[in-house]
Amino acid sequence: MFAMIIRRMVQLVFLLIGITFIVFMAMHIAPGDPASIIGGPTATKTDIIQIRERLGLDRPIIIQYLDYLNGLLHGDLGISFQTNRSVAEEIWIRLPNTVNLAVASVIVSILIGIPLGIISALKRNSWLDVFSTTVSLGGISVPHFWLGAIFILIFAVHLKWLPVGGLHAPFWTPQGFKEIILPAITLGTGSAAMTARMTRSAMLEIIRADFVRTARAKGVKERAVIWVHCLRNAMIPVVTVIGLNFGGLLGGTIITEQVFAINGVGRLMIESISARDFPMVQGGVLLIATIFVVINLLVDIVYALIDPRINYD
Amino acid sequence: MAEEVLRVKDLEVQFKTAEGYLSAVRGISFNLKKGETVCVVGESGCGKSISALSIMGLLPANGRIANGEIWFDGKDLVKLRQDEIQKIRGNDISMIFQEPMTALNPVFTIGFQLCEPLRIHQNLNKTVAAKKAVELLKQVGISEPERRMKQYPHELSGGMRQRVMIAIALACEPKILIADEPTTALDVTIQAQILDLLNELKQKFNTSVIMITHDMGVVAEVADRVIVMYAGEVVEEGDVETIFNDPQHPYTQGLLASVPNVDREQEELTAIPGSMPSLNEKIEGCRFHPRCPFATEKCKLQHPSMTMIGNHKVRCWLKGGQVSDDNINSQRDAL
Numbered sequence: 001m002f003a004m005i006i007r008r009m010v011q012l013v014f015l016l017i018g019i020t021f022i023v024f025m026a027m028h029i030a031p032g033d034p035a036s037i038i039g040g041p042t043a044t045k046t047d048i049i050q051i052r053e054r055l056g057l058d059r060p061i062i063i064q065y066l067d068y069l070n071g072l073l074h075g076d077l078g079i080s081f082q083t084n085r086s087v088a089e090e091i092w093i094r095l096p097n098t099v100n101l102a103v104a105s106v107i108v109s110i111l112i113g114i115p116l117g118i119i120s121a122l123k124r125n126s127w128l129d130v131f132s133t134t135v136s137l138g139g140i141s142v143p144h145f146w147l148g149a150i151f152i153l154i155f156a157v158h159l160k161w162l163p164v165g166g167l168h169a170p171f172w173t174p175q176g177f178k179e180i181i182l183p184a185i186t187l188g189t190g191s192a193a194m195t196a197r198m199t200r201s202a203m204l205e206i207i208r209a210d211f212v213r214t215a216r217a218k219g220v221k222e223r224a225v226i227w228v229h230c231l232r233n234a235m236i237p238v239v240t241v242i243g244l245n246f247g248g249l250l251g252g253t254i255i256t257e258q259v260f261a262i263n264g265v266g267r268l269m270i271e272s273i274s275a276r277d278f279p280m281v282q283g284g285v286l287l288i289a290t291i292f293v294v295i296n297l298l299v300d301i302v303y304a305l306i307d308p309r310i311n312y313d
Numbered sequence: 314m315a316e317e318v319l320r321v322k323d324l325e326v327q328f329k330t331a332e333g334y335l336s337a338v339r340g341i342s343f344n345l346k347k348g349e350t351v352c353v354v355g356e357s358g359c360g361k362s363i364s365a366l367s368i369m370g371l372l373p374a375n376g377r378i379a380n381g382e383i384w385f386d387g388k389d390l391v392k393l394r395q396d397e398i399q400k401i402r403g404n405d406i407s408m409i410f411q412e413p414m415t416a417l418n419p420v421f422t423i424g425f426q427l428c429e430p431l432r433i434h435q436n437l438n439k440t441v442a443a444k445k446a447v448e449l450l451k452q453v454g455i456s457e458p459e460r461r462m463k464q465y466p467h468e469l470s471g472g473m474r475q476r477v478m479i480a481i482a483l484a485c486e487p488k489i490l491i492a493d494e495p496t497t498a499l500d501v502t503i504q505a506q507i508l509d510l511l512n513e514l515k516q517k518f519n520t521s522v523i524m525i526t527h528d529m530g531v532v533a534e535v536a537d538r539v540i541v542m543y544a545g546e547v548v549e550e551g552d553v554e555t556i557f558n559d560p561q562h563p564y565t566q567g568l569l570a571s572v573p574n575v576d577r578e579q580e581e582l583t584a585i586p587g588s589m590p591s592l593n594e595k596i597e598g599c600r601f602h603p604r605c606p607f608a609t610e611k612c613k614l615q616h617p618s619m620t621m622i623g624n625h626k627v628r629c630w631l632k633g634g635q636v637s638d639d640n641i642n643s644q645r646d647a648l
Contacts, residue, residue: 210415216371217410218430218481219403222395232420307420308465
């Protein structure tokens with residue numbers, strides 16, 4: 001297990017270098033010049049050239065990239081074009097909000113998805129199953145921004161139960177909990193739906209397994225048959241889906257933060273992309289990629305904890 | 314005469330299919346005495362495993378007991394509630410299955426799975442149950458039982474897993490052990506070991522055994538009495554010597570003729586022509602007549618009932634069969 005973690009860490013380094021390269025090049029190839037955005041509409045040509053020089057954008061792109069990599073190796077994500085503050089610092093301020101949102105959404109997706117999937121599988125072809133499968137399909141199909149807007153309209157504007165937006169405290173505090181409910185459900189719905197579907201199909205398969213019959217033949221109570229003997233086996237594919245969904249959730253935060261006016265990394269990314277703030281975008285993408293890879297590593301570790309047949313050594 | 318521990322009466326099991334309910338077991342009756350081993354033989358699909366699962370109350374979701382009684386310990390198991398039959402399963406009546414490779418839960422240790430029946434039925438605490446489990450593993454001939462307790466099924470061979478299954482089944486010293494083709498998936502040498510073990514433990518605990526098999530070799534090895542099933546019915550029943558030395562039903566004769574025998578090297582094996590009818594096939598008269606070399610007109614039209622011949626029972630017109638009391642068979646076909 002330990003050797004596997006080390007191996008994956010080494011892979012992570014190469015992966016991240018690859019990601020920085022792609023993002024760096026994509027940003028520089030994309031149309032739009034940060035210098036003219038910073039200079040504003042009144043800037044003269046000389047002003048813009050001066051800004052380009054100041055930002056180092058006049059140098060060959062490969063040199064710029066190597067310079068950036070060199071900074072990274074020293075733990076320096078660069079300076080924002082827009083705010084002139086350290087990228088790391090800007091991200092660091094907003095990271096808690098994004099992590100709050102992502103984690104709360106994962107919790108929502110697990111709390112809704114797994115029970116829904118189990119009920120569906122146990123009551124196969126009943127109205128409950130049809131209902132939950134339909135809701136799941138809807139959950140996967142509905143876009144976040146629409147769902148978020150509808151939630152705000154119903155629960156914040158009309159019913160006034162929950163705040164319209166903003167996030168100022170961690171989700172486990174009373175204020176944070178109230179603020180996170182709508183965004184977390186908005187973001188977690190799609191992932192809950194996928195989790196429910198995966199749980200349903202995994203449970204349906206496991207329920208027919210020979211060892212489940214053995215458990216019943218031993219006189220194990222039906223509840224224990226499901227929650228002890230079936231669930232742990234069914235969780236292996238479900239954990240994969242939850243891990244993969246987490247990546248989707250991180251991407252999803254970009255839109256959800258925008259809809260709910262949450263000052264997080266996602267929103268920072270949107271602002272930075274429109275402002276062509278290269279270092280900020282690169283820093284943000286790098287962070288999200290790292291989190292994604294680390295989550296997947298955690299998923300692999302969880303596999304081994306669930307299933308004794310999985311051994312990485 | 315030994316006391317009777319189980320009586321199955323007119324058991325009929327049906328499965329829900331696209332064509333409605335179809336009968337897989339058509340009114341079988343038999344009994345089981347204390348310490349006796351009854352072998353149920355027949356080809357795949359004749360309803361032998363389904364009959365066993367009915368006794369355990371473990372029919373698949375699309376199956377149901379449409380008719381009949383299963384008497385055990387003064388209770389009709391068919392009428393028991395789930396929680397009542399749960400107290401009997403694994404405690405008074407246990408079952409071991411054909412496939413030891415998949416019959417154990419891959420994510421729990423042998424110890425956990427073996428302790429489960431002890432903790433459920435005998436209310437033993439963790440330590441006491443573990444102690445008893447180690448004893449059980451020793452009894453079924455597993456070396457280093459303490460270490461095995463902490464191992465997972467994938468770390469054990471097929472034969473060892475079947476031994477573990479036997480240990481689980483015998484944990485609460487059941488009155489009846491149902492073994493559904495327990496040796497079919499194992500190597501021949503292991504097969505013999507497992508059969509010996511079952512025989513030995515059976516004698517030790519004075520357990521009654523229902524052994525389901527299609528292997529006449531296994532029957533010869535373990536059976537006291539034999540029940541031959543064909544297409545959901547019992548076609549012949551008798552003690553093991555009679556069945557082997559004086560089989561009456563053409564199907565039983567066919568089964569025995571298809572067993573290879575080293576003493577008759579030159580002889581070609583005889584196969585029973587045709588195959589087991591599927592559930593939805595409608596058969597008038599004797600259910601075996603389409604494959605029977607001796608079938609007469611009567612066999613094609615009327616369903617025979619079980620008739621006593623000497624000390625065994627047979628369902629065949631050629632052996633003095635009688636008309637089935639009720640024309641139940643054609644009624645079922647009409648369903």
